Amino acid sequence: MKKLLEVKNLSIRFETKKGVAHAVRDISFDVFEGETLGVVGESGCGKSITNMAILGLLPENAIVTADKLEFEGEDLLSLNDKSWQKIRGGKVGMIFQDPMSSLNPCYTVEYQLNEVLKIHRPELNKAQRTDKVLSLLRDVGIPAPKERLSAYPHELSGGMSQRVMIAMAIACDPKLLIADEPTTALDVTVQGQILDLLAGLQKSKGMSVIFVSHDLSVVRDITDKIQVMYAGEVIESGQTDKVITSPLHPYTKGLLDSIPSFNDDKSELFSIPGIVPDLLARPKGCQFAKRCFNRSEKCDEQWPKIEQREERTLRCFHPVS
């Protein structure tokens, strides 16, 4: 398999008046062709910011450094605005959390899909574009696509809007699809369908997918690899089923244990005490040490390095066995 995206020691800082906030610190990962990578973590853990960096959408005051940030061998850090536009929406598609606010309420479904094609597929003529729009809508499972062409976003339900968003994201057959919490705003019945759709599209189009979610049960079903982020660091990553069935990092284990399991056990839930550290005043050692049940003095003093262990990467001195 070919490496599609290679990220090595990526750090993202924000200079604020109150000091430098390290939103993302020293993360490395690869996405291979046709692979689905799940990214989980709590809000503020840096999952979305990492994606923004891959898409070049970070705000001006962000400072991005990396030993390597390459997409198909092309260095993303040295791109100018014009080359970014080719990547965004062309080679890399993106779906956001809230489909209702991601579509422009002033334009019809057809117009918005057409715009994407006009920018990235200038060789198509009008009739070809219309055909393509229809086939896209069919691909994402919108019933009676012809009638939906002239619909405005407010006339669509949440699930339908998300399907239109997906159609826009895959309009130019991207190599990589970044899905940032694509089902969080949707009902559970719709959520399942959207996940099925994404899995099906990935297979039929051979895309790679980065799937960001806070919901481990969703990530478990759809991804091959998973990386768990905490306070802007990747603290554990590996094969999805392995990480979920036998987590090594205490944080991963804590996250899994705090989900109510679907059995008759109604005893107290495991809960991770405390809250995430302030990114402006990071602890010296392990970022999770304060909330960890497995810590030692060393954890407060030293920042654990990324290690390979049991076919996964880990940033922890005292993994749970």
Place this chain on the structure above:
Amino acid sequence: MSVLKVENLKTFYPVKGGKVVKAVNNLSFTLEENQTLGIVGESGCGKSTLAKTLMALEEKTAGSIFFGGKESAQMSLKERYQYIQMVFQDPLDSLNPRKKAWEIITDPMMINTNASKKECIKKASELMELVGLRTEQIYKYPHMFSGGQRQRLGIARSLVLNPKVLILDEPVSALDVSIQAQILNLLKKLQKEMKLSYIFISHDLSVVNYIADKTLVMYLGKVSEYGHNDQIFNSPYHPYTKTLLKSAHISSSNEIKEFPKLIDTELPSPLNPPSGCFFHTRCPVAKDECSKIIPPVEIKREREVSCLL
């Protein structure tokens, strides 16, 4: 004795064009003391309207609500609010950003009693301790708290009048997983210590399965299935319940895993509900008669179900 009893409750909204949205349509249930009733369903099923009707934020169209044996009509709003309180979904939006923690918590007290500022501050610090907040945070504003702490503030506020019943409207859905567990544990602890009864509204079936004793599944304002948790979650009867369980990927039972997919993905418009059984347009096992006959609510296999099958 039941602390809350709802009989044939209806809440209808008139909308433009002379139509009526039947947001809550003929619901009946009882809540026993120190128990939790879970209410699940998709958005637009009437869960929130039910909560608002119980809190008198919406006027009921018909039916009756009994608070501890007393009918709602015979109670003043003041009495009602001392009996039943509510915790809202969005912890930031439900706290006034211009008020300090103690003012937020004791707002109900200031309105309903003649307590002095000193008494309010004392009560606020007691409650903050009870819900696991540090009392020195009493003068802080909501934006200075984290999401989980804000929800604790909301819970503290709902307890200030010593209510018997709490309506929890999606209290953990805006929170991160690790914080969710903290809040769920807190709710369980408070229930035990204060003999509270909960109405727990959620779209998250695993959470409801964990916290509730009985569960009511709603679809377009009507009850689909209502019974004890082990019946609803371990041997569901209604195809809608089965669909929900299947979509949530949480049940290990083969019957659920192999249950056929929904026919229509879209929820029908509540303005124009289908004929017969409301679910028949999406139901994978519907028969011809489902589109003609409105299924009555019957006791089947020890739970209330409204399904012809």
Place this chain on the structure above:
Amino acid sequence: MNSNSEAQNIGMGYLLKEFWSHFSENKGAVFGLGLITTFIIIAILAPLISPHGASEVFPGSLRLPPFWSEGGSTEFLLGTDDLGRDVLSRLIYGARVSLFVGVSIVIISTLVGTTLGLVSGYFGGKVDSVIMRFIDILMAYPSILLAIIVVSVIGPGMTNAIIAVAIVNIPSFTRLVRANVLEVKERQFVQASKTFGAGPIRIMVKEILPNCMATLIVQTTLGLSEGILSTAALGFLGLGVQPPTPEWGIMLSDARPYIESSPWLVTLPGLCILAVVLGLNLFGDGLRDALDPKLKR
């Protein structure tokens, strides 16, 4: 990012500090604040710093130019007018008049406008329709024309000018507050306060109004500048404050015949009006940016 760590010192001091750090980023706003502060200090200290009385007449020195021009004297730093009154002193006392008039206008229009906006936005329905149609009628006239109409009905003079301009300023407050109320009343904390029995007045005053304060403060500064400008205009037309009160608008209009022979008589009051209005507008814009939580990072 996370405001938990520095939240130890709260209360007014902390909030002010937070506010200042946002506000001071905008250099124009700080400049505006400087202009207004100077203006207010001059207005308060007028009797102490003005070299002569405002209406003191020096018959021997009519229309003297400022001291730097030929024929000027250091006794009358900015010259004298056609009746032999010291221009600098009149300008300094004029600041007093403008400040008093402006503040009175803003107080009246804020009180009335905010109340109407709160009631109209909160209750909606028929109440809203009636209030908003009234506001629409007020807005249908160009503001200065409306002020002239009001003054011609109730007669000229300082009090009447204040009332007239205050009425003209009401719509902007009402519309602003109403829009704000419509947004805030849908928020969950307003619903929440209903669930523990808060009545409409309490909800309007204690829950909604504090959340409209930021925009209201901004509108107040802008209203102040508009009030000062409209009063000067009325004064210029002879419908506002009456002579011999040292009002900038009147000074302007009195100097009109001498615009070619003694240009300083027109220029100086004009510059004063310009400086104050500019200062208030810059300050208001800065306030808007600093207080608007949506623009905060």
